[in-house]
Amino acid sequence: MSSKIKLITSTYLALLISATSLFASAQQLSTEQQAQMNSLKETALQSDLSYQLIESLTTEVGHRLMGSEGDKKSIVWAINKMKTLGFDKVWSEDVTGSYWLRGEAKARIVAPYPHDLVVLALGGSIATKKEGLTADVAHFETFADLKAAPDNSLNGKIAFVSYQMDRDIDGEGYGPAVGTRVSGAVVAAQKGASALVMRSVGTDNNRTAHTGVMRYKDQVKKIPAAALSNPDADLLVNQLKRGKAVSLYLHMTAKTDAEVVATSANVIGEFTGSEFPEEIVSLGAHLDSWDVGTGALDDGLGIGMVMAAAHHIGQLPERPKRTIRVILFAAEEVGLLGAKEYVKVHKNNMNSHVIGAEWDFGIGRIYKMTPGVGAQSLNAIRELAQYLAPLGVALSPENNAKGQSDMSALSDAGMPSIDFAPDGSNYFDYHHTENDTLDKVDPAALKVNTAIYTMYAYFAAQAMVDFRK
Amino acid sequence: MSSKIKLITSTYLALLISATSLFASAQQLSTEQQAQMNSLKETALQSDLSYQLIESLTTEVGHRLMGSEGDKKSIVWAINKMKTLGFDKVWSEDVTGSYWLRGEAKARIVAPYPHDLVVLALGGSIATKKEGLTADVAHFETFADLKAAPDNSLNGKIAFVSYQMDRDIDGEGYGPAVGTRVSGAVVAAQKGASALVMRSVGTDNNRTAHTGVMRYKDQVKKIPAAALSNPDADLLVNQLKRGKAVSLYLHMTAKTDAEVVATSANVIGEFTGSEFPEEIVSLGAHLDSWDVGTGALDDGLGIGMVMAAAHHIGQLPERPKRTIRVILFAAEEVGLLGAKEYVKVHKNNMNSHVIGAEWDFGIGRIYKMTPGVGAQSLNAIRELAQYLAPLGVALSPENNAKGQSDMSALSDAGMPSIDFAPDGSNYFDYHHTENDTLDKVDPAALKVNTAIYTMYAYFAAQAMVDFRK
Numbered sequence: 001m002s003s004k005i006k007l008i009t010s011t012y013l014a015l016l017i018s019a020t021s022l023f024a025s026a027q028q029l030s031t032e033q034q035a036q037m038n039s040l041k042e043t044a045l046q047s048d049l050s051y052q053l054i055e056s057l058t059t060e061v062g063h064r065l066m067g068s069e070g071d072k073k074s075i076v077w078a079i080n081k082m083k084t085l086g087f088d089k090v091w092s093e094d095v096t097g098s099y100w101l102r103g104e105a106k107a108r109i110v111a112p113y114p115h116d117l118v119v120l121a122l123g124g125s126i127a128t129k130k131e132g133l134t135a136d137v138a139h140f141e142t143f144a145d146l147k148a149a150p151d152n153s154l155n156g157k158i159a160f161v162s163y164q165m166d167r168d169i170d171g172e173g174y175g176p177a178v179g180t181r182v183s184g185a186v187v188a189a190q191k192g193a194s195a196l197v198m199r200s201v202g203t204d205n206n207r208t209a210h211t212g213v214m215r216y217k218d219q220v221k222k223i224p225a226a227a228l229s230n231p232d233a234d235l236l237v238n239q240l241k242r243g244k245a246v247s248l249y250l251h252m253t254a255k256t257d258a259e260v261v262a263t264s265a266n267v268i269g270e271f272t273g274s275e276f277p278e279e280i281v282s283l284g285a286h287l288d289s290w291d292v293g294t295g296a297l298d299d300g301l302g303i304g305m306v307m308a309a310a311h312h313i314g315q316l317p318e319r320p321k322r323t324i325r326v327i328l329f330a331a332e333e334v335g336l337l338g339a340k341e342y343v344k345v346h347k348n349n350m351n352s353h354v355i356g357a358e359w360d361f362g363i364g365r366i367y368k369m370t371p372g373v374g375a376q377s378l379n380a381i382r383e384l385a386q387y388l389a390p391l392g393v394a395l396s397p398e399n400n401a402k403g404q405s406d407m408s409a410l411s412d413a414g415m416p417s418i419d420f421a422p423d424g425s426n427y428f429d430y431h432h433t434e435n436d437t438l439d440k441v442d443p444a445a446l447k448v449n450t451a452i453y454t455m456y457a458y459f460a461a462q463a464m465v466d467f468r469k
Numbered sequence: 470m471s472s473k474i475k476l477i478t479s480t481y482l483a484l485l486i487s488a489t490s491l492f493a494s495a496q497q498l499s500t501e502q503q504a505q506m507n508s509l510k511e512t513a514l515q516s517d518l519s520y521q522l523i524e525s526l527t528t529e530v531g532h533r534l535m536g537s538e539g540d541k542k543s544i545v546w547a548i549n550k551m552k553t554l555g556f557d558k559v560w561s562e563d564v565t566g567s568y569w570l571r572g573e574a575k576a577r578i579v580a581p582y583p584h585d586l587v588v589l590a591l592g593g594s595i596a597t598k599k600e601g602l603t604a605d606v607a608h609f610e611t612f613a614d615l616k617a618a619p620d621n622s623l624n625g626k627i628a629f630v631s632y633q634m635d636r637d638i639d640g641e642g643y644g645p646a647v648g649t650r651v652s653g654a655v656v657a658a659q660k661g662a663s664a665l666v667m668r669s670v671g672t673d674n675n676r677t678a679h680t681g682v683m684r685y686k687d688q689v690k691k692i693p694a695a696a697l698s699n700p701d702a703d704l705l706v707n708q709l710k711r712g713k714a715v716s717l718y719l720h721m722t723a724k725t726d727a728e729v730v731a732t733s734a735n736v737i738g739e740f741t742g743s744e745f746p747e748e749i750v751s752l753g754a755h756l757d758s759w760d761v762g763t764g765a766l767d768d769g770l771g772i773g774m775v776m777a778a779a780h781h782i783g784q785l786p787e788r789p790k791r792t793i794r795v796i797l798f799a800a801e802e803v804g805l806l807g808a809k810e811y812v813k814v815h816k817n818n819m820n821s822h823v824i825g826a827e828w829d830f831g832i833g834r835i836y837k838m839t840p841g842v843g844a845q846s847l848n849a850i851r852e853l854a855q856y857l858a859p860l861g862v863a864l865s866p867e868n869n870a871k872g873q874s875d876m877s878a879l880s881d882a883g884m885p886s887i888d889f890a891p892d893g894s895n896y897f898d899y900h901h902t903e904n905d906t907l908d909k910v911d912p913a914a915l916k917v918n919t920a921i922y923t924m925y926a927y928f929a930a931q932a933m934v935d936f937r938k
Contacts, residue, residue: 059707060582113529115763118903206675207762207903231906235763238528238907293676294584294704434587434676437700438707 028380028463036316037387037458043312044451050304051443053081057303058294058438065291066331067099067262074287075265078303078328082269085311087326088319089272092265095330095341099262100124102211102291103253105226107197110134110247113239117232119197120209120292121254122181122225123334124216128195132251133158133224135194139240143180147187155192158248159184162237164230167203171361171424177201178212185225186217195250196225199233204429207231211290212432213334224252264288264330266338269307271314273461275321278349281460282325282415283309283453284358284407286332293436297427299405301441301449302359303328309453313461320461322354329406332360339406343413353415355460355467358407359453362422363430365445366452368394372401373416373467380465381418387455391448393420416467420452497849497932505785506856506927512781513920519773520912522550526772527763527907534760535800536568536731543756544734547772547797551738554780556795557788558741561734564799564810568731569593571680571760572722574695576666579603579716582708586701588666589678589761590723591650591694592803593685597664601720602627602693604663608709612649616656624661627717628653631706633699636672640830640893646670647681654694655686664719665694668702673898676700680759681901682803693721733757733799735807738776740783742930744790747818750929751794751884752778752922753827753876755801762905766896768874770910770918771828772797778923782930789930791823798875801829808875812882822884824929824936828922829874831891832899834914835921837863841870842885842936849934850887856924860917862889885936889921 029037061077064070075092082090100123107119138157140146146161161180166173180198188196200210209229216222228236239246267287273279285302289295310326330338343350355373369388371381378399385395401419403411411417422445430436460467498506530546533539544561551559569592576588607626609615615630630649635642649667657665669679676698685691697705708715736756742748754771758764779795799807812819824842838857840850847868854864870888872880880886891914899905929936 055707059704059711062582062584113531115531205904205906205908207677207906208675231904231908234908235528235906238524242528435674435700437674437676437704439674439700439703 028383028465029459033462037455040312040454040458041451044309044454045447047308047312048443049311050308050446050450051441053304053307054296054300054441055438057300058296062294063291064287064289064295066097066264066288066334066337068291071264071288075267078267078287081307085307086314087269087271087310090269092267093341093345095264095266095338096261097264097331097334097337098256098258099260100256100334101254103127103255106251107226107228108249109236109239110249112242112244112246115235117236118207118209118229119226120211121252122214122227123211123290124214124256125225125252125254126222127254128224128250128252132249133194134247134249137236137240137246137248138193143184146184149191152192154188157193158195158197158250159188159191159193160236161198162233164199165201165203165428167425169423169425170421171427173203174201174428181212181227182215185214185223186220189221189223193223195223197248197250198227200227200229202230202428202431202433205230206435208433208435210432211292224250226250226252266330266342267328268325270323270325271310271319273321273323274319277323278352279322280325280353281322281457282327282353282356283457284327284329284356286338286360286406287328288331288333290333290432292434294438295436296438297363297430297436297440298432299360301363301446304446305359305450305453308450309457312454313458320458321464322461324457324461332406336406336409339409343409347413350410350413350415353410355416355418356403356407356410357418357420357453357456358404359420360405362424362427363440363442363445364423365448366393366420366422368396368421370396370401370419370421371399372403372411372418373399374469377465377467380463384456384459387459388452391452393452416469418456422449497852497934498928502931506924509781509923509927510920513778513923514916516777516781517912518780519777519915519919520910522773522776523765523769523910524907526769527765531763532760533756533758533764535566535733535757535803535806537760540733540757544736547736547756550776554776555783556738556740556779559738561736562810562814564733564735564807565730566733566800566803566806567725567727568729569725569803570723572596572724575720576695576697577718578705578708579718581711581713581715584704586705587676587678587698588695589680590721591683591696592680592759593683593725594694594721594723595691596723597693597719597721601718602663603716603718606705606709606715606717607662612653615653618660620659621661623657626662627664627666627719628657628660628662629705630667631702633668634670634672634897636894638892638894639890640896642672643670643897650681650696651684654683654692655689658690658692662692664692666717666719667696669696669698671699671897671900671902674699675904677902677904679901680761693719695719695721735799735811736797737794738779739792739794740779740788742790742792743788746792747821748791749794749822750791750926751796751822751825752926753796753798753825755807755829755875756797757800757802759802759901761903763907764905765907765910766832766899766905767901768829770832770915773915774828774919774922777919778926781923782927789927790933791930793926793930801875805875805878808878812878819879819882819884822879824885824887825872825876825879826887826889826922826925827873827876828889831893831896832909832911832914833892834917835862835889835891837865837890839865839870839888839890840868841872841880841887842868843938846934846936849932853925853928856928857921860921862921885938887925891918
């Protein structure tokens with residue numbers, strides 16, 4: 001190749017790169033800031049702080065259902081940790097709700113072939129009567145089939161929905177399965193059923209059932225609702241296949257303490273911006289968990305990541321321009337109570353929440369980021385994506401993120417957001433089960449994900465971009 | 470290539486094949502018999518009979534611990550199934566022992582950070598006193614460390630051994646781990662401990678603990694013994710790491726009904742040999758199981774395989790020369806009681822048990838066979854290996870098989886044996902846990918393994934070889 005051709009080729013390539021480049025305008029970060037972000041990345045990739053936080057939370061607090069002892073302890077834990085980690089301001093904001101007590105749940109096939117089954121009450125379910133209930137099982141393969149059952153056709157029966165959720169990288173199997181959990185008891189009661197039993201909303205094959213929130217409806221009789229582990233649901237299906245009546249005994253002592261208003265709290269900590277302290281870049285996770293595992297994944301992972309990310313930025317010689325705020329939401333699992341309260345309390349300055357991201361899904365490494373921002377800021381998002389690309393993060397062509405979990409409430413209130421997505425194929429093996437424990441955390445993925453959240457927060461706090469739609 | 474050279478080459482190749490052939494003498498099976506075995510192989514590979522048997526056993530009977538209702542039902546089940554499957558003779562032989570009742574087990578870290586732990590009583594353990602016991606934990610990383618503890622150093626303490634078993638293709642991690650389970654309570658008691666708690670002997674990360682047999686010793690105080698799930702053992706270790714005293718509450722209601730002699734039975738069925746009915750080729754599995762899963766793997770797999778294998782052979786137009794006997798042993802889990810009884814009852818004709826194989830390990834496809842036979846019969850074993858090679862079975866160079874599980878007792882009594890080995894890497898994820906259920910059975914591997922057992926039995930029943938050492 002002649003040097004002339006080389007030159008032309010180089011020029012052409014440069015043009016090509018420029019043309020396809022993500023930077024149509026000047027870069028947001030100065031060379032110095034880029035170096036600082038790179039150094040933050042290295043710090044986060046080396047640090048096991050996020051893991052240590054999860055280890056501490058799960059070992060010293062354990063599970064933390066809204067209103068429980070663990071919930072109260074976790075608030076103290078979070079405040080103390082944030083102070084230890086050097087946050088400029090740390091405070092809590094009360095969140096009230098009711099406290100649901102799981103109690104015990106037992107299920108047993110009485111006939112034709114007796115078997116004890118592994119079962120968990122769905123969150124919010126009432127108890128059975130004291131002596132339990134025994135009834136024949138009416139089997140539905142899908143929630144649609146249950147909905148199609150004629151009125152009164154389930155009188156005196158236990159409705160059983162055996163639908164198996166699909167495994168999917170984005171967790172998309174959850175949606176079609178979770179309807180039965182949330183609304184199945186109402187529909188079954190409307191048909192006359194005395195209880196709802198369902199296959200767990202999960203992809204695992206362990207004899208650990210999945211819990212999660214369910215709802216009752218005014219005017220519709222409340223009936224007990226519970227989930228069987230996948231192997232136990234298989235067994236029940238296999239007995240039903242034989243064409244004989246299958247009789248099930250169900251005993252649950254769950255109760256909602258409607259008399260007592262339980263108080264929990266959003267725990268908030270921030271590193272105050274050096275130039276625009278009123279402009280808030282937020283990092284979210286939820287502090288509560290279900291009461292069966294230790295909430296290491298849901299949402300210990302998020303807690304560890306966002307606290308560590310903010311801490312790393314707080315170790316810089318000076319604060320970034322905007323404030324970085326970590327919000328550990330209360331009572332996500334029982335209906336985003338903390339997020340809703342946050343929006344209520346901060347309604348007059350939601351406008352100053354310049355952007356937010358939560359972590360509440362998945363164990364694996366982040367592979368995708370999806371913004372939900374004003375079009376004028378997409379170039380800045382592309383710049384961030386370039387910094388994150390070496391960590392394996394692809395920028396989604398969509399611009400429709402609505403915020404994960406709690407952040408969806410802030411997003412609804414006008415806050416721009418970014419959703420980071422990992423391979424979630426195995427998440428529903430553990431989600432809302434006794435198996436949500438520390439050993440499932442992947443320390444290597446956690447380091448990378450923490451680095452990504454650190455870089456996102458630093459970028460958003462330094463780039464003087466208006467992300468609003 | 471000229472036709473002359475071709476001819477020479479062909480001859481040379483033929484000689485070469487002959488020279489390296491495994492057949493130094495005449496083949497055992499005639500061409501017709503080889504065709505018959507090939508047809509049996511195809512039948513077994515197409516059939517889902519072994520799976521259907523496991524499905525039936527686990528769905529209609531469930532678990533079947535020595536002396537339990539399930540144990541009794543399984544005997545009736547096995548006799549009926551064998552009759553339905555056309556066995557020429559079906560009978561049972563009583564086996565007596567004691568009935569151990571699991572009752573309930575609860576464990577809870579009381580301090581410094583309260584947590585409920587998932588725990589199972591070890592098989593044979595006594596109960597705690599009625600109100601349970603609470604004591605500080607003395608932590609040992611290995612059984613050797615516990616053994617090295619000074620006398621009286623554990624007075625008033627709960628000994629905890631946190632050793633984690635290794636994952637291994639041949640299950641070799643089991644040996645180093647299981648010592649604590651079998652003898653840990655005796656050693657801990659000798660040091661003054663009030664209970665033994667150990668990490669489950671398993672490779673999984675589920676909150677399902679592993680049970681299995683433990684032993685007491687005359688003159689040594691009996692103390693309760695239990696296993697924690699792996700994630701719970703991790704949690705306990707993490708609390709201990711903090712250097713504070715860790716107090717554990719343990720409550721167990723297990724008991725042995727020493728008053729009652731429980732009766733179980735070996736269930737035996739055979740297809741009678743057409744020429745040498747007194748010569749027995751045996752296929753073994755054990756009918757009992759632990760009481761926490763449904764015993765689909767341990768040993769439903771073996772039951773399905775050996776019953777189906779014999780049935781397939783029984784469908785041939787005529788019986789093979791030797792008798793094919795399926796022995797479903799009682800009470801393997803609690804100490805090979807059925808196998809020992811079998812040897813006692815049949816001591817005068819152990820000599821006519823020409824060879825035996827059991828299946829009591831692993832879920833995956835068989836990849837290796839190891840004989841334990843007289844040297845004079847190794848050529849016949851090599852011939853069998855040639856028939857099995859297309860199914861992925863390699864012949865081990867060793868000739869030291871001693872029979873799996875129950876068959877080890879028959880092997881000790883002089884019966885030659887073959888051990889078939891699968892990839893057992895994942896077996897201890899499920900072994901002796903609540904997760905030993907039907908969904909863990911791999912139907913494709915099961916078909917291949919059943920074909921292998923069918924071919925082994927047919928070969929041994931037709932090949933007029935003396936396998937004795």
